[in-house]
Structures are given as structure tokens and as C-alpha cells.
Amino acid sequence: MSGENQSEDQQVEAAFGQLQQRLAPLFDRIMDDNLLPRTVVVIPSLSLDDEVLQKITGVPHYEERMLSLLMLLRMPRTRVVFVTSQPLPESIVDYYLHLLPGVPYRHARERLVLLTCYDRTSKPLTRKILDRPHLLARIRKAIGSTADAHMICFNVTALERDLALALDVPIFGCDPALISYGSKSGSRHIFTEAGVKMPDGYEDLASIDEAATALVRLKQKHPALRRAVVKINEGFSGEGNALFSFDGAPEGPELEAWVANHMHNLAFEAADMTWQAFAEKFAEMQGIVETFVEGEGKQSPSAQFRVYPGGRIEFLSSHDQVLGGPSGQQFLGCRFPADPAYRRDIQTEALKAAKKLAEKGVIGRFGIDFISVPTGDGWDHYAIEINLRKGGTTHPFLMLQYLTNGVYNPDNGEFTTGDGRTRFYIATDNLESDAYRGLTPDDLIDIAVCNGIHFDAANQSGVVFHLIGALSEYGKLGMVAIGRTPEAAQRLYDETVAILDHASESPDI
Incomplete structure (x- = not known):
């Protein structure tokens, strides 16, 4: 097809593809x-569904999770251009820069450029940047030569693609043309192609009526099925999930009408979700229905990968996710690494899907989530979803990696620091209490230092805060x-919560 006859979208996709060719060399x-020398442009935009995002407490500050990438300033010739919706308090920036091992604060600060939109609205950060020509010009000036520059984003959509073209900087992340592989339906397609076991179910459902039909078919295939999950394709952190109970369901021809009449009884993971809103969002984004994995003692491990330009796959880490919510589908935090009883199995199964994604051209970081159920003599693993973006396990692992100069060994599933010591952690994005309101960043840092829980570079243990x-x-x-051990990480976590609870009640730290 000639250039004159190409649609505007095709021209944009072609230009982006050409820009991305610069990544491999x-x-x-x-x-x-x-x-x-290199320049890393960090765009921590959460370019996701706004209605779902606004259900997350404190989401205007979630851009801060990518401040873990300030650890890139450990490399003495690296420059970081970090763009945010609102100005970052200097005390928060100082906190991260003073964590940098082996790099004086001033040396790192001179290589960091902070730019902001001064815009607290809920629009994606990338949209805000594109709407500000003068800010775009300042970003271009801060980058300088684009020959050694690349962009890192929380997730990549058409907005980030347009920004990359506007800045003439390639993105180390998934091409938005491939992003459907990270949806709930797309994940099931990849698992099928890769031969990875997953819960029985149906994908590419276009409406809540199709979801009801899928529930009927699922119950007919599995007469003993107690519960099933209805998921919106682009939901995240479990907020787009709903549980359907078959308790009291009849057999035979009455089942279809019974399911249709009970769809309004869906139990939503999001606390303020309504039936009408869920049905409309499902019709907008489509979704899946699958069996709810039952089992006493079940766990939710995940595996993280990075695919480099050219297709090389790196297994980054494994985690056990800490889940909550009405039916245990909401992400609250994680433990690193995953349980040794199954971490190698998870790595093997996840790698099958990672290879399939790499074959299709996916690059950058992504995670693959599982549900694992003990069987008495082992574990059954069910692949649940692929996240073609950074997630709740990304920033904790980056912090550990850069703070300790360590590496993850996929052969034994353990993380070893630069001097050969093993480290473990527990992380959360959801440490929340009304009693903490009013505590400032300076208060938090003072509490951590005075109580001896602040990360100590000498013994490479302690607490690092974000958000x-x-x-x-x-x-x-x-x-x-x-x-130093999983138990030590848990004790430190519990101690920190107790210290914060006490400090929030009394100003005498």
C-alpha cells in the first residue's frame, strides 16, 4: 500500500515501528x-480506565511508585527525566536519592530533571503532556540528543506511542498494537497457544448476556461447580472482577432462566461497583467467564519477565501475591520470592507463555499470575492473567535490586546481594489507616529513622517507603x-505497622 493511501493510523503505526527499531542497537x-551515557525518560502515567482507577484510594499519587527508577542514577553517566502530573515534594525526592548506594546526593541530583504538568485532574499524565506544547519543548530540551535516550512507562497505549513520536524517543515497552494480549481474553488465548493450564471458561464475550450464556455452559460442563468469575477485559488489581454463585441452581432446562435472573446477584470485588455500571463496562470492554478456583490453602504466585529488543527473555523474579477483597481477588501486596515448594514449577509454566509473547513481538516487563492449589502430593497451577505493564511487584523488586546490587538466580529462585547474602521482602501498596492522615513525609522519615527501621545499607535490611x-x-x-529471612522480613513488616500505629496516636516518637 502506498504512503498516500495509508490511513493516518497506519502511518502513525509505521512511524512508531520505525522509531522502535532504534532500541535493539x-x-x-x-x-x-x-x-x-544514556538518558531515561520516565513517564509514570496510569493510562488505564479512569472509572476503575478512581476506585483506588490515593490514586493521584500512584505515579510515585515509579520513583524506584531513580535508582538508575546509580549509573554515573545516566540522566533521568521524570515527568509527573503534580510537583513532587523535595523531601520525597531527597528520600530516594539518599538511598542510592555509592553515589553522592549532589552527583545524582544534577543528573535528575523533574518536570510537571501542574494538573491534578484524573486525565492520564501522558494526555496532559501531549496537551502542553511548552512542556513538550522543555522535555525535548532536557533530553538533548535522542540517540542514547529511551522512554519507560507504567503501561503503553496509543497515548504513549504518540508521545514517543513527539519526542523522537523509543519506548522500552509493549507496542500498543499488541496490548490486547494483556487483556483477560488475550491472556486466555496466549495460555491456549502456549499449552499452559488455566481455569475452564470462555473469552471474547461482548455483553453481560453473553456472560450469562457462558455461565450456563460452564455449569452444564461442570455440574458440581459452585462458583464462577466474571471479569472485565481491562480490569486490574481485581477491581473488574465479580463472583457468581451457583448455590440453589436447578438442573436441566430451568438453568438458563435461573442464571439470567441471578445475574444481578454478582458479588463485585470493587466496593462501590453497581450492577448497571458493571454491565455497561463489560459491554464497553468485553470480558471472560471462568471457573473460580477453589481449594484450601491456595496461593497466588506470579512470575515476572523482561523481553529485550531482539527477543531475548530474562526471568526476573517470582512472588507470592497477597490478595484480599470479598473473594480474595484484589491485589494488596506480595512476598518475595515465591514459595520454594512451587517457584520452579511456576517459572517453567510462565516461561511457556513468555516465549509465546516474545514470538509475537512483545518487549519490556510483564507479569504472569497463577492460582496454585495444594493437592497433598504437590500443587495444581492455573494461569490466571498476563499483565503487559508494570505492576505491584515491579517497584519493590527494583528497589531491592538497586539498593543491594544483587541478582535473582532463576536456578534456585533466590535473590543474592552483591556480597553474596540472601534477601527476602514483603511489600504492599495498601498500608492504610485513618489514623495516619496528617502525617507528612518529614514525619514519616523521622519516625523511621528514630525507630531504627529505615533501610540500612550496611546490613542491607530495613524498610523503604513509597506512595x-x-x-x-x-x-x-x-x-x-x-x-535476611522470610521470617525477618515479616517481623520487620509487623514492627513497622505497630510503630506507625503508635506514632500516629502520639507525637512523641
């Missing part, structure tokens, strides 16, 4: 030499508790 040149900006207004923050 760039990474070949810089990845193995930390002293080579600090959400603390005073929402009473919410995140943290990573790093310890």
Missing part, C-alpha cells in the same frame, strides 16, 4: 556498560520490608 551498546505523598491526605502508603 541502543540496548546492545549500553546494557553491559554502566559507564556509557509517601498519599500519606497525609489519604492515610495510605506503601512499603518494602527487606530481611
